Amino acid sequence: MPVPHNKRSMPGARASDGPRSLLASRSWALVLLVIGLLVTAELARREWRQARTAADSLHRSLADAAPARAIEPLQSTAHILRAMQTVFLSNDRLDQDLFLQYQENLRADEQVPGFVTIAYADRQADAAARGRAVYRYAYVAPLAGNERLRGIDIGTQPLNLAALYRARDTDAPAMSAPFPLLQFEDASEAQAMGVTLRLPVYSRGPRPDSVDARRARELGALAVSVRLEPLLQHALRGRILDYMHLHIRDVDAAPGQSTVFATGEPPADAPVELREVSFGGRTWEMRLWPRSSAMSSGRTVLVAVAGTVISVLLALLALSVSNTQRRALELGRRMSARFSESEARFRVLNELLPALVLLADGEGRIVYANQAAREHLGAIVDAPLVSLFADPLLVGQAMAEAGSGGSWASQEALVVRADGGMFWASASLARVEVDGKAHLLMVATDTSEQRRLTERLRYQAAHDGLTDLCNRREFERRLQLALDSRVGHMATMPFVLLYIDLDQFKVINDVSGHMAGDQLLVQLAHAMRRQLRPGDLLARLGGDEFGLIAFDVDASEAQALAEELRRCVEGVTFVWQGRTYTVSASIGMVMIDREGCTLKDLLAWADAACYLAKEAGRNRVCWYREDEDTSRRHSEMEWVNRLRWALEQDRLLLDYQEVLPLSPDGTAPVHLEVLLRLREEDGGVVMPGAFLPAAERYGLMPAVDRWVIRTALANFKRLHPSGGDLSTCAINLSGASIEDEGLADFILDTIAEHGVPAECLCFEITETVAVRNLQKVVPVIERLRAVGCRIALDDFGAGMSSFCYLKNLPVDVIKIDGSFVRDLGSDPMSRAIVNAVAQIGHQRGLVVVAEWVDGEHTLSVLRDLGVDYGQGFFLHRPQRVVFQRPEDADRRVA
CATH class of the missing domain: 3.30.450.20 (PAS domain)
Structure with a gap:
């Protein structure tokens, strides 16, 4: 009976399908896992090769950068030695205390990692040395931990003595081989190893420039000891030490002392980069090879991890049906373990x-x-x-x-x-x-x-970082407190405010650089500090300006203190790179002995007094006084502000005055001179005599002159009714402008920008400006004349001092000073001077112009004397230039 048989056989068949299906699912999961891992391995291999190429490039670039990084702190140490050598050149009678002060000012421990000590070895004659030079350490800074160096003789060490002689003869830093520093005998060998940089010390004066002079003026030697491990750790920190191992050795050192710095020994198969560092007569060989950690690649790991995870997840997905129960049990076990671990983790975290x-x-x-x-x-x-x-x-x-x-x-x-x-x-x-x-x-x-950091920041906020004196903000705060304390207590002793401004300090910055200027400020601050009494407050207000508050003094005591400070500054001799400088100080003083003074008033009065000291010849002390000079200065300051405002608001005006030939013909060309005016807010016009003195005194003339040049050339065809037929336009240049190195470039650029013919321009320079600085004036004149511009010597003969310079000045026109022309009819001497100027000018082929022509009689005399041109109210009264006339402005608006 087949049907029953079939019915009985079906359950057996379905039962056998279960293990087969489980086996198939596990097989597929295994296949997916293998394929995923193979693909992941190939991708990771490619990524690793790219990372290896990038790592090799990185290692080479780091090896190239390492020598420069290693030499930086050694150069900083050499700069410190050079600064201390400069101190000895200025003052070779230092003691231990002054040596410590200069060392603290240099802050070598902050600039040079691993700094141990800076010492001075005095060269001595010692009969017991049998002809050998004796160099015993005399001064050491800092003292703590370095006391045992004092008295040690460098001359007993042949290698160090040879380095010292080399430094002396070349006046260049010499570096020793690595050796264990005495101060760190108890430390490990790596921590105790250091080097010493040496530089000779010469007697006071300019730096000697020959070997014989250096040997003759040798006083001793400076030495800075540094520990190699912290110095090179700091210099090479960052990517170099993170990615590379280093082994640095001194090529010329003895075998036992050749190692300078090492982070390990290179494996036999490591790619080693070789580099050299030369400094102070020593040569270091640098061997660099990559750290094993630097060979890893984050992207390689990411690809490998991600690919593995994806492969495992795919395999787990295939097996998820068969192992759900096992995974759940495993998850429960892990959660229980994590809960137990969290409690232990909390206890460890507290520790x-x-x-x-x-x-x-x-x-x-x-x-x-x-x-x-x-x-x-x-x-x-x-x-x-x-x-x-x-x-x-x-x-x-x-x-x-x-x-x-x-x-x-x-x-x-x-x-x-x-x-x-x-x-x-x-x-x-x-x-x-x-x-x-x-x-x-x-x-x-x-x-x-x-x-500690807060206190440090508070101190730095109130003190100048260079001189360690109070800064301007702290000085004004303390001055305000002193003023407040006197309110209602005028019976207390008065105090005095001193404003100290160094004379000619800018020369040192321009000649030797700002580093020299900074060093001079430090020396002056130390010198002035020694003159102060307890309770006095000295501050650096900015640049080369200092302030001093002296309490409980009367006028005579304040005068004596100010004179002491002035003499102190004058007595400082500063030597820098073979040059010797001296400076002086102008000091303004204000006695605070009455109520009603404000901080702003006191600072303004002290500044005014200092300015009076400079005007009186510099290097002197002046009290503030309310007199005509002070009133004039306040008036000039007001004009300076008004002139600045006029420049910003474009309220300057130009007039022109024609310069006419004294023997005219019908076709005479038009010559004129532009004259400056200032328009007030109410429309009134101010003549230049009211504001130009203030502009010259306070340095505004270069800006004013450039405005005149730029405006006149931009509107050249609209200066005169003749328009483009204008033959000559004369423009005055002040002394401050003609001495400006950029003036010639500005004029030539403006001429090119506006297309004005250079031969139509004449620039007037007064004789006092021309002769006071020939070296600066003549190059500017020659550049302008080279393109066709003409130069006129204005106010000629005012001091009768320029005749001797006339043959050396490349000018085209002489304008006789108006004081001689005005008295021409009544003063025979004026007639003789005008005649002499005309003859000398014509002999040199120059055009001669007379100013201030005020009448027909004067005009007749000038014609008889052969003067070429005349200028004055009798000939032509100044008129507003065409483009600034009201009718021209109306047409432009329309």
């Missing part, structure tokens, strides 16, 4: 917290301290909590507040260590329940470093 965590019982005795607390405070378990604080009353109040159910949070307190040391901490106390009992939980953070 690793950087904050101090302490737990005290109800009686105030400590029962628990975490690792940070044990490290800061020592063995303190079972000690009273109150014993940790320097102020028992403060902690008693805190425990009372916390014990009553409140809290005591974020209070600054001094905490005492077990060894008696103390530190500042921000502490909090709170009441907690532990095992059903009340406890006090204390959490504290060490704030000592934060407080």
Whole structure:
């Protein structure tokens, strides 16, 4: 019976399909896993090769950068030696205290990582040395830890003595081979290794420029010792040490002392990069090879991990039906394990917290301290909590507040260590329940470093970083406090304010650079400090300006103090790179002996007094006084502000005055001179005599002259009614402008920009300007004449000093000073001078022009004397240039 048979056989067939289906699903899962892993391996291999290529390029670039990075701190050390050598060239009678002061000012420990000491070895004659030079260390800075160096003779060390002689003869830094520093005998070999850089010291004066002079003026030698490990760790920090191993050795050193710095020994198969560093007569060989960690590639790992995860996930997806129960059980087991681990992790976390965590019982005795607390405070378990604080009353109040159910949070307190040391901490106390009992939980953070940094920042905000004197902000604050303290207490002793401005300081910056200027300011600050009395306040107000407040002095005592400071500044001799400089100071003084003075008033009065000292010849002391000179200066300051405003608002005006030939014909061309005016807000016109003196005194003339040049050339065809037929336009140049190195470039660029014929321009220079600085004036004149411009010598003969210069000045026109022309009819001497100027001018082929022609008689005499041109109110009264006339403005608006 087939049907029953078939019915009985079907269950058996379905039962056998189960294991086969499970086996097939597992087979497919295995195939998917293998394929995914193979693809992942190929992608990871390609990514690794790309990462290896990039890593090799990175290693080469880091090896190329390493020599320059290694030599930087050595160069900084050499700069420090050179600065100290400059100090000896200025003053070769230093003592230990002054040596320490200069060393502290240089801040070598901040500039050079691994700095140990800077020392001076004095060259001595010693009969016991049998003809050998003796160099014993005399001064050492800092003293702490370096006392044992004093008295050591360098001459007993042949290699160091040879380096010292080489430095002496070349006046260049010499570096020693690596050697264990005496100060670190107890340290490990790597930590004790260092080098010494040496530089000779010569007697006072300019730096010697020959070997014989250097040997003759040798006083001794300077030396700076540095530890190699921190120096090179700092110099090579970052990517170089993160990605590379280094081994640096001194090529010329003895085998036992050749290692300079090492982070390991290169494996035999490592790609080693070789580089050399040469400095101070030594040569270092640098061997660099990559760290094994630097060979890894994040992208390679990512590809491998991602591909593996995807492959495993695909395989797990195929097996998910068959192992769901197993995975669930495994997941439950892991969750249970993680829960147990979290509790242990919480306990470990409390131990690793950087904050101090302490737990005290109800009686105030400590029962628990975490690792940070044990490290800061020592063995303190079972000690009273109150014993940790320097102020028992403060902690008693805190425990009372916390014990009553409140809290005591974020209070600054001094905490005492077990060894008696103390530190500042921000502490909090709170009441907690532990095992059903009340406890006090204390959490504290060490704030000592934060407080030290805050104090440092507060000090830096109030002091000048170069001279370490008070800065302007702190000086004004202290001056205001002094003023406030006198309100209602005028019976107290008065005090004086001194404003100190160095004379000719800019010359040093221009000639030797700002580094020389900074060093001079430091020396002057040290020198002036020594003249102060207790309680006096000296500050650097900015640039080369200083301020001083001297308390409890009368006028005579203040005068004596100011003179002492002036002589002190004048007595400082500064030597820099073979040049010797001296400076002086102009000092303005204000006595504060009455009420009603404001801070602004005092500073303005002191500045005015200082300006009077400069006007009186510099290098002197002047009191502030309310007189005609002071009133004039205030008036000039007002004109300066009005002139600046006029430049910004374009309220300057131009007039023209024609210059006419004294023997005219019908076709005479048009010659004119442009004249400056200022328009007030109300429309009134101010003549130049009112504001130009202030502009010249306060340095505004270059801006004014450039405005005139730019405006006249931009509107050249609209200066005169003749338009483009204008033959000559004369423009005055001030002394400040003609001495400006950029003036010629400005004029030539403006001529090219506006297309004005250069032969139509004549620039007038007064004789006093022309002769006071020939070296600056003549090059400017020659450049302008080279393109066709003409030069006129204005106010010629005013001092009768320019005749001797006339043959050397490349000018085209002479304008006779108006004071001689005005008196021509009544003064025979004026007639003789005008006649002489005309004859000399014609002999040199120059055009002669007479100013201030005021009448027909004067005109007749000038014609008889052969003067070529005349200018004055009799011939032509000044008129407004065409483009600034109201009708021209109306047409432009329309």
